[in-house]
Amino acid sequence: MREAYLIPETLEEATALLARYQGRARVVGGGTDYFVDEAHNGAPVLIDVTRLRGLREIREEHGYVFIGCGVTHAQIAASALLQQSGTALVEACGQIGGPQVRNVATLAGNIAHALPAADGTLALLALGGEIQVAWHAEGELRAEWWPLARAFKGPGQSAVDSTRQIIAAMRFKPTGAGEASAFARVMRPQGVALPIMGVAARLKFDAEGRIEAAAIATGPAGPVPFRAVQTEAFLIGRMLDEATLDEAAQVLLGEVHVRTSPHRATAAYRRAVLPVLLRRALTQCATRAQRTLAIHER
Amino acid sequence: MARLTLTINGEVRSAEVAPGAFLAEVLRETFGLTGTKIGCNEAECGICTVLVDGVPVNSCIYPALKANGAHVQTVEGLAQNGQLHPLQQAFIEHGAVQCGFCTPGLLMTAKALLDQNPNPSEDDIKHALKDTYCRCTGYVSVISAIRDAAARLRGEPPIPPALPHTREPLRFVGRPLPRPDAVAKVTGAAKYTDDYVFPNMLHGATLRAGIPHARIKRIDTSKAKALPGVVAVLTHEDVPGSKNHGLVYEDWPVLCYDKVRYVGDAVAIVAAETREIAEQAIKLIEVEYEPLPVVDDPVAALAPDAPKVHEQGNLLKHIHVEKGDIEQGFAEADVIVEGEYQTATTEHAFLEPECSIGRVTEDGRIEVYVGSQIPYADRRQVAKSLGVPEEQVRIVGTLIGGGFGGKEDIAGQIHAALLAKVTGRPVKMLYRRSESLIFHPKRHAVKFKVKVGAKRDGTLTAMRIELWGDTGAYASLGDKVMTRAATHASGPYEVPHVKIDCYAVYTNNVPAGAFRGFGVTQSAFAIESAIDELAHRLGISPIEIRRKNALRIGSVTNTGAVIRESVGLLECIERVEQALKAEGTPWVFRKPEQPNKVYAWGFAAAYKNTGLGGGAPDRSEVEVEAFEDGTAEVRTSAAEIGQGLVGVLASIAAEELGVPYENVRVLLSDTDRTPDGGPTTASRQTFVTGNAARLASVKLRERLAAVAAEMLDVPVEALRFEDGYVRYNGKAVRLAEVVRQAHAEGISTRLSHLYEAPKTQPLGTGGDMHFAFSYAAQAALVEVDLETGEVNCLKVISATDVGRAINPLALQGQIEGGIVMCLGNALTEEFIQEKGVPYTNRFARYKMPSIRHTPQITSFIVEDPTAEGPYGAKGVGEISSIPTTPAITNAIFAATGVRVRKLPVDQDALLRAMRVP
Ligand SMILES: Cc1cc2nc3c(=O)[nH]c(=O)nc-3n(C[C@H](O)[C@H](O)[C@H](O)COP(=O)(O)OP(=O)(O)OC[C@H]3O[C@@H](n4cnc5c(N)ncnc54)[C@H](O)[C@@H]3O)c2cc1C
Ligand code: FES
Ligand code: FES
Secondary structure, three states: OOOEEEOOOOHHHHHHHHHHHOOOEEEEOOOOOOOOOHHHOOOOEEEEOOOOOOOOOEEEEOOEEEEEOOOEHHHHHOOHHHHHHOHHHHHHHHOOOOHHHHOOOEHHHHHHHOOOOOHHHHHHHHOOOEEEEEEEEOOEEEEEEEEHHHHEEEOOEEOOOOOOOEEEEEEEOOOOOOEEEEEEEEOOOOOOOOOOEEEEEEEEEOOOOEEEEEEEEEEOOOOOOEEOHHHHHHHOOOEOOHHHHHHHHHHHHHHOOOOOEOOOEOHHHHHHHHHHHHHHHHHHHHHHHHHHHHHHHO | OEEEEEEEOOEEEEEEEOOOOEHHHHHHHHOOOOOOOOOOOOOOOOOOEEEEOOEEEEHHHOEHHHHOOOEEEOHHHOOEOOEOOHHHHHHHHOOOOOOOOOHHHHHHHHHHHHHHOOOOOHHHHHHHOOOOOOOOOOOHHHHHHHHHHHHHHOOOOOOOOOOOOOOOOOOOOOOOOOOOOHHHHHHOOOOEHHHOOOOOOEEEEEEEOOOOOEEEEEEEOHHHHHOOOEEEEEOHHHOOOOOEEOOOOOOEEOOOOOEEOOOOOEEEEEEEOOHHHHHHHHHHOEEEEEEOOOOOOOOHHHOOOOOOOOOOOOEEEEEEEEEOOHHHHHHHOOEEEEEEEEOOOEOOOOOOOOEEEEEEOOOOOEEEEEOOOOHHHHHHHHHHHHOOOHHHEEEEEOEOOOOOOOOOOOOOHHHHHHHHHHHOOOEEEEOOHHHHHHHOOEEOEEEEEEEEEEOOOOOEEEEEEEEEEEEEOOOOOHHHHHHHHHHOOOOOEOOOEEEEEEEEEEOOOOOEOOOOOOOHHHHHHHHHHHHHHHHHHHOOOHHHHHHHHEOOOOOEOOOOOEOOOOOOHHHHHHHHHHHHHHHOOOOEEOOOOOOOEEEEEEEEEEEEEEOOOOOOOOEEEEEEEEOOOOOEEEEEEOOOOOOOHHHHHHHHHHHHHOOOHHHEEEEEOEOOOOOEOOOOOOOOHHHHHHHHHHHHHHHHHHHHHHHHHHHHOOOHHHOEEEOOEEEEOOEEEEHHHHHHHHHHOOOOOEEEEEEEOOOOOOOOOOOOOOOEEEEEEEEEEEEEEOOOOOEEEEEEEEEEEOOOOOOHHHHHHHHHHHHHHHHHHHHOOOOOEEOOEEOOOOHHHOOOOOHHHOOEEEEEEEOOOOOOOHHHOOOOOOHHHOOHHHHHHHHHHHHHOOOOOEOOOOHHHHHHHHHOO
C-alpha cells in the first residue's frame, strides 16, 4: 500500500525526504518504467522529482548543456538548443514511446532504469555525458558529477540507489564547429517494445575532413550501455569514406559481444544491422558537421 | 488518504484520494467521469488519454496527486453548451467511431494536436496519435475526421469522408447514415460494463492456475477467507450446477476440480469489498499441484505417447474434405508446388477487457451485465452452472468495446453470477489486461502442408492440403473454426480434385476459438502463397492465374456445392487490376532517393461464408414495435461489437415502415426483453437478423396498413409509408395516429418474426454447405529495407463483393478495419507461448497495428446481390480481414525472392534469408 506520493519543490527537500524515510521512499520521474513494472513498484513512499526548482529545464551553463532531472523527452525532442548541440539526444528521445509517454517520461529515469539499450542513455553516452548525483548526508545536500558510464552496474541495475540518491541533472559539452552527433536504431514490430539495436555517435572533423574526435555508444551489447572505444580509436585521423565505414564496422563487430535474446533478435541479425546503424549514424554526423562548419564560417 | 483539488473541464473538484491512486481511476470512480476508459494500465494503448494543463498524458499511470491544482480535460468536457466539438462531429460523420471504446482517447489526443497545430498533415496526425490505439477502424477514418475537424476549426468548409461508389440508395438502405449510438460514444456518455456501479457492490478476482498442466491435490482457502473485507471465496465445490461450460462441447471447468489444463484456468474466485482486497485474497489461496507433462504443439499432441490434455485424447476433431480423385489430379498436372506454412497464435486485443457484473434481483432472479457476443448462450451456460432454470437468469447486454470473436465464450459471467448468488450483493468481475491476455481464446495457430498441381496454362488440377490447428486446452469453437479453415483451404477457386485433412488438436496452450476470419485467415495465407508460387513457377501473372481459376456461376466448390448466384470474385479481381494499372508503377521497383529499399506489389483473393452453415439451423428473431409518438423500436439479442448492426437494423426498419431513421430505436441483447438473434459470428447478423428485422417490419407495416386503409377509406394495396405518414394520392395520415387507432381497436403494434436462413448441408453430404459467400481481391504494396529486413505496407487496393452495401459508411469502416487487422496478422502480431506459458502477458508484448502502420487504402465495393439476403446483402464483417496477409507476403516475395512460410513476418529471419545467396 502506498502511504504517500510527495512532490517536493527543491532538490534539498527531496534529498532530505529520502534521508528521512531511510530506504522506504523511492525517487520517481514520469513513472513510465516504474509504474508499469507490476512486480517492482511497491515502494511505500514515492518522491516525485519532476517539479524541482531549477531542474525542469534545459540550459547552457559553464560551457555545458545542462538538463535537469525534471526534463521530459518531449522537452528534449522540442529543444532548439539540443537540436544544435546534441542532435543525437533529440533523435533518441524523440523516438521513445508516443507523445503521452514523452510528455511525462524523463531522461533521468531512462538512465536510472539502466537498460543496456535505452535510447536516451545511448545518446547521452556518445555525447560524453555526465550525471549529477545528489543525496543528503549529515544534515545537508551533497552532490557530485559522475561520468555517465559509472551509473551502470548491470542490466536494469543502476549504481545510483534511487532510494537514497537522485540523479539531479545531466550535462555534456555541446557539439561545436565541425562537430555533430546522431542516433540510429532498429525496432522490431512484434514482441517487446525495446530497441533491438541502437547506435549513437559523436564525431568531430578537422579542417581537412579528418576525424579528430569520436565517441560511439551502442546497445544492447553487454550488460551495460557500451562505449565502442576500439572503433573510436580506429576512426581518429581518418576520412569518413567508404573504406573507413566498412573497416569501422569490422572493428565494431570485433569489439562488441551481442547476444541472441529470445523474442527480440538473434545475434546474427544484430551483427548484420550493427554496420548499417553505424554507417547511418556516422554519415549523419558527417553531413551535420559539414553544416555546422558552414554556419560557423559564416 | 490525501486531499486532491483540481479543475476538471472547468469545474473545481476536490476529494480525498489514496496516495497510490492514478488519475484514471479517480476520474472514473471518485468523480464518476466514466468517459475516460482503461484498456491496459501500462501506458501502452493510450485510450485513457486526458489533458493535464493542455498536455496529453496516459491517465492510467499518472499519479492522481500529481494533478493537484491542475486543469484536467476529459472527453466529457469536449462538447460545449450541448454543441458537439468539431472533432466529435467529424468522428461521427467519418465513421471514425465503431465500438467506441478507444474514442475518448483518440479525441483527446487529437484535441491536443489541434490546439497546437491547426493544420496538421497526415504525418503530423500519425506522429501525434502513434500510441493511441484503435482496434476497429484501421485509422483511415480517424485521419480523415481529424483533417475535417481541423478545417472546420479554421473556419474552412468541411472535408466530407471519401466513400466508395455503391448502388443507388433506397430511402435509408444504401445511405451512409451515422451510427445511432455515435453521439453517446463521442461524448463519453456511452456505458460499457465497467461503467456500471451498483450500490453495495463487491469486486471479484480470479485465481488462475499459473501452470499449464497439473493435477490439483489440495486447495486451501482458509487464509483468504480470513482476510478482512473478503466476503466469499469459492472453488469447484461451490458450483451448484454443471461443473463445466462450453459453447459446443462442455469441456471447460467453471472452476477446476481435477486438473488445470492451461495457465489461465480458473481455480478459485473471490468477492471482496474492494478490488485490492480481492486481489490480495487471491494470493492467500494455497493450491497444491502435481505438475504433469506439457504438450504445446498440435502435431506432437497427436503422437500416441503424448501427454493427454483430456481423458478421451487430444484429437478434438478430424475434418475431411474430398472432391474428385487426387491421384488423377496430380497425374494431370504439369507442375506441382509443395510447401509448409505456419500461422501464429494471435490475440483479439479488443480494447475493452472483459467485465461482468452479477446481481440478484428482488424477486430472486440472477442478472448478469456483460458485453457479450452471444447473450442467449451466456444465459444457458450461467443457468446450467448455477443449477437454475434459464428463465431465472437475465443477461443484460451492455455496450461492447470490441469483440472480433473473442467475446463469444464465457469469461466472468458465471463467476460473477455465482458470487452474487452466494453473497446476495452485486459483484463486478473486471479483468486486468494481463488476465485477459492469458485467459481468453485466441486465433488458432495452424500448421499446413500444401501440395498444388496445375497445367502449364495455370489451370488448377489438384490440391492436397493438411492442417493441424492448435485449439489449446478447451474446445471453445475449435472444431467449427478448423472446419471453416479446411473447407476454405483450397481458396476461392474451382479445383477438380481436392483432398483436405484437418486436425483440431488439444494442447496445454491458451484455448483458441473464434477470431474474425474464423480459420479462413489462416488457410488463405497458405493457399494464396502456394498459388503465388505456382504463378511464379509457370511465369504467369499472379492476377491471371487467379482469374483463370476463380469461382464463378456454375463452379463446384470443394464440398460439392454448385455456385448459382452472387459470385463477384471476377469483378473484384478486375477492379483491383484496373486500379493497379492506374497506379502506373511496375510490379517491382526502386526509388533513387531510397537506395536501400525495394518496393513491390503482391496480390491475393479470398472468400468467406456468410452464416453458420454445415446444416446448423441459422435463425434470428426480431421484434418490432410502433409507438403512438410515431417512433419505432427494433429488439433482438444480437451483439453490436462496433460493426454497425444498430445502424443496419435501424435503417431497415426505417425503410420498411417509412419512418425517419432517427425515430427508430434499437434495443439489443437483453434476454428478458429481446428475442434471440443468435450468435454474432460468421458475418451473419446483417443477413440473418437483418432479414428478420426486414420481415418483422413488413409484417407490422401490413398490419398498420389495414388500419390506415380504413382510416383513409382507400384500398390497402395503394398505400405508401413515408416520412412518418401513410399516404394515398393526396390523402395522408400520420403513422402515430394509425398506431393510436390500432391501439383503440385493440390491435397490437408489436410483433416479431423468426427468420430462418436457407437450409444448409453438413460437410460430406454435398449440396450447399453455406447459403452465401462474400468475395474479395486485394493488392498490397510493400517497402522492404534491404539492410535491416524491415517491412512496411504502404498501400492496399481492395475490392469486396458484399452483395449490397446497406450502409456504405459502416461498410467502409469494416473493410478498412479488417485490412489493418490483417496487416497486423502479417507483420506485427504474435501471441507468444513457451511450453504453455504465455510470454505475451502484457500489452507491451503484443503489438497490434498503430496509426503509423495504416497504409493508404483504396477500396472498391462490388455488389453482386444474393437473392435471399436483405436487399441482396451478404456478410461483410470478416472478408476484408482475410486476403491482406498473403497479399503482403506475396509482395515480399516479389521484392526479395524470399517466400514467407511462417507468420508473422520476421525481419530478422527475412534479412538473414535475403543474405543467403
Ligand atoms: C509505451 C512505452 C514505450 C517506451 N519506449 C521506449 C523506447 O523506445 N526507448 C527507451 O529507451 N525507453 C522506452 N520506454 C521506457 C521509458 O519510457 C523510459 O525509460 C523513460 O525515460 C523512463 O523515465 P521515467 O521518468 O518515466 O522513469 P520512472 O519510471 O519514473 O523511473 C524509472 C526508474 O528510475 C528511477 N528514477 C527516476 N528518476 C530518477 C532520478 N532523477 N534519480 C534517481 N532515480 C530515478 C526510478 O526510481 C525507477 O527505478 C517506453 C515506455 C513505455 C511505457
Ligand atoms: S495506456 Fe492507459 S489504459 Fe492503456
Ligand atoms: S472504435 Fe476504436 S477500438 Fe473500437
